[in-house]
Amino acid sequence: MAKVQGDDEKNKRIIAALALLGAIQPTPIPVAGIHKFYGGQYGWGLLYLLLGFTQVPRVASLVEGVWYLVEPQVEKKFWAAKTTGVEASTADTLGNTVEAVASSLREIERLRQEGLLSEHEFEQKRRRLLEQMP
Incomplete structure (x- = not known):
């Protein structure tokens, strides 16, 4: 299946939502790490589930969730800064x-x-x- 432009951005938002859900964890079932499974990082997802009885996966999920929400803005600022450099070298x-x-x-x-x-x-x-x- 071919990727449609914007799919990557949509996937990052879903991963961020799943990571934040894992950080909040409103259910008694440990869900911290579910974003790793969705992102295809099964080893990390399993590690998060194994450490589910500690606070480590929840804190890591919170950090990753925030990172995935902020990352597109950081990338846009980075590329904007790169393209506003010396015109001769970038043009x-x-x-x-x-x-x-x-x-x-x-x-x-x-x-x-x-x-x-x-x-x-x-x-x-x-x-x-x-x-x-x-």
Whole structure:
């Protein structure tokens, strides 16, 4: 089944709700850790159930529930900060970056052939340029 855009956000909300339910635990049956089963982390879910007689799973569920509710806002702020950086570095597309590196490689090769760069300097600059490749 193909994921529809927004499914991931919906799943995070459900996991957050289940985690908070496990933290509150209104029933005598320990439900702390049910969010781990829903998220596909069966080992962690089992551990939460085994430790159900302690307060550890409830506290962990509370922390995880809050985290899943806050995480989308944190991600949005992170990506907004990344895209508002220096326009030249963020606005370059993959093709422009590759083209710029290729042009620079051709230029340092020309300088090496003209004797303006030593083999060692050429190799250092070439490696630095290739490290910039995405």
